[in-house]
Amino acid sequence: MTVHFIAIGGAAMHNLALALHYKGYEVTGSDDTIFEPSKSRLDKAGLLPEAFGWFPEKITGDLDAVVLGMHAKSDNPELLKAQELKLKIYSYPEFLFEQAKHKTRVVIGGSHGKTTITSMILHVMHYHNRDVDYMVGAQLEGFDVMVKLTEENDFIVLEGDEYLSSPIDRRPKFHLYKPNIALLSGIAWDHINVFPTYENYVDQFRIFVDSIVDGGSINYNEEDPEVRRVVEASQNPIRKIPYYTPEYTIENGQTFLETSEGPLPIEVFGNHNLNNLAGAKWICQHMGVDEDDFYEAITTFKGASKRLEKLAENKRTVIYKDFAHSPSKVKATTEAVKAQYSNFRNLACLELHTYSSLNAEFLKEYKGALDAADEAVVFYSPEAVAIKKLDSVSKDQIEKAFERDDLIIYTNPEEFKSFLFDQNLENTALLLMSSGNYGGLDFDEVKALLS
Template sequence: MKTHFIAIGGSAMHNLAIALKDKGYQVTGSDDAIFEPSRSRLEKKGILPQEMGWFPEKITADIDAVILGMHAHQDNPELARAKELGLKIYSYPEFLYEQSKNKTRVVIAGSHGKTTITSMILHVLNFHRKDVDFMVGAQLEGFDCMVKLTQDNDFMVLEGDEYLSSPIDLRSKFLLYQPNIALMSGIAWDHINVFKTFDDYIDQFRKFVASITPGGVLVYNEEDAEVVKVVEAAENYFRKIPYKTPEYEITNGKVYLKSEMGDVPLSVFGSHNLLNMEGARHICQQLGIMDEAFYEAIMSFKGASKRLEKVEREDQGTLYKDFAHAPSKVKATVKAFQEQFKKEKKYGFLELHTYSSLNPVFLEQYDHAMDGLDEAVVFYSEDALKIKRMEPISPEFIKEKFKNAALKVFTNAEDLHAYWETLDKTNGVFLMMSSGNFGGLDLTK
């Protein structure tokens, strides 16, 4: 099968391209910019475009599938050529469905926790050498690629994102998967640039639940009131399995999960991670992994990339980085940090740089998000606001919305980096929350 990727360099797109190459497909692609690690990984597989840019002449009548990434625009010249030739154009999730429509599809959805839960499931399955197809949004230890597609596997585990599918398909990605087994971890308003009201956002999850195949299974977080409302209002037929935070204790800095098999020592911390783990356990049961086998495997799970991931520093200081940027994620991560490090001085840094996190209306959601830290720092770039054509935001406004008068607010990278240099990284523990890089800050030094 001959496939062409428009915007092949994206984190998800390049992994799918590699998975198809490994499956034996002919793969070509284009993009106007490709960064690391996508660039090296595509080059290693022999599918890195020779030139950057869009080339309509690459779109030929013998292409079986054109896969369109979100990075491309509606007026993309290669897309126009594909339409002109009448080629089959797929969004990323649409193509994943085509690859898995004859398999049992397991879809992990929710505003937060879905990457971690998917990672936990795959870690357990990999530990017990149970082979499945998958797509996950983070690089995992023991896995070469974030996407795996085979002819023979019976199951496909998919991280279900509620963001849009492609520039020409404005449905939420997870609405295309039609799960046989699903999980919903939580609902907290996100992607405000697309979903203008909270109800519009919640409606995506209503549709997701409605898309579960007849007689399917939904594992859901019974501690989340919005999730419970959506599940209780559902009219289609499926089996409902609720889960909640299990009992645990912290002894000498180590987290132990209480189970019928005794105390299970864990390599991760935070009540939100224990809640995620409980959801993963129920999904693994559906896949034939019973509790004893689950606990045996989960002990060695160290976390998904950038999800409370410990950074090895040259000075041996204790520093964790986390992808947290949405308010619910920030609050859960800060709470976990406080619980784990009760005696140490706690520093927390948060970078605001997505459209949602910089929106004045959405900023209301961050109230008290950084409370309980000894030093709380928020960084955002005034230049980023100009690029996004957004109104200026003052540091005072940020403090007001976070309801934290002691908050330190930096609006340019130079000042942030200067402050960073004044801190003794071996005196205290540091939590760095961002889907960016704090203006190029090296967290290892």
């Protein structure tokens, strides 16, 4: 099979391209620019385009399929050529479904926690040498790629993203997977550029639950009121199985999970991560892993990349980096670090980087998100606001939104870096939360603060 990728350099797209290449497909692609690590990974596999740009001559009637990435525009010259030739054009999730339609599809959905839960499941399967196909949104320890596709594996585990499928397919990705086994971890308004009202956003999860195949099942976070309402109101003839945060204790910076065999030390921490763990355990049991085997494997799970990732540690200081940017994630992550390191000063730094977080109307959703921190810093770039063509955001608006009088706010990357590197980190848990890099912060330099 010959497949061409329009916008092959994206994080998801290049991983799918690699998965098909390793499966034996003939893969080509184009993009106007490709950043690391996508560039090196494509180059190593011989899939890096010879030149950046869009080349309609690459689109011929010999192609079996064209996969269209979200980064491309609806007037992309290669897309127009493919439409003219009446080629089969797939969005990323559509193509994944085509690859998975004869498998048992396990789909992990939710505004938050889905990457971690998917990663936990895959870690357990990998630990016990159980081979499954998968698609996950983070690089995992022990895994070479973020997408794996085979002919022979019975299960495929998919991280169910609610963002749009492609420039010409405005359906959320997770509407297209038709799960046999599903999980819903939480609902907290996000992606306001696509879902302008809270109700519109929640509707996407109702559709997801109703897309589960007849006789399928959903495990759902009973502790999230909106999740509970959505799942319990669904008329879909499926099994509905709630899960809860398990009992746990914290002793001297170590979290212990309460099990029938006694306290079990684990690497991850925080109420939200223990809740994620409970959901992952249910899914693994559906996939044939019993509770004892799950516990044995999960003790070695250290987290997904960029999700409460420990950058550096010594006896007096610990530094974490986290992808958290939405209000619910920021709140959960800040509270987790404070609970785990209750004897340390908790310094939490948040970059407002996404479209939603830089929207003046959405800012009020951050009320109380940083309350658990002893000291809280917010960084944002006025240039990023302008690039996203949003109304300007003032420091006063941010201070009022978080409702924290002592909030420290920076808009200049060098000033933020100076603040950070001038800190006395003795007895401190430093938490850096962002989906960006604070305007160019080198995290290797941050690690070196403890060397």
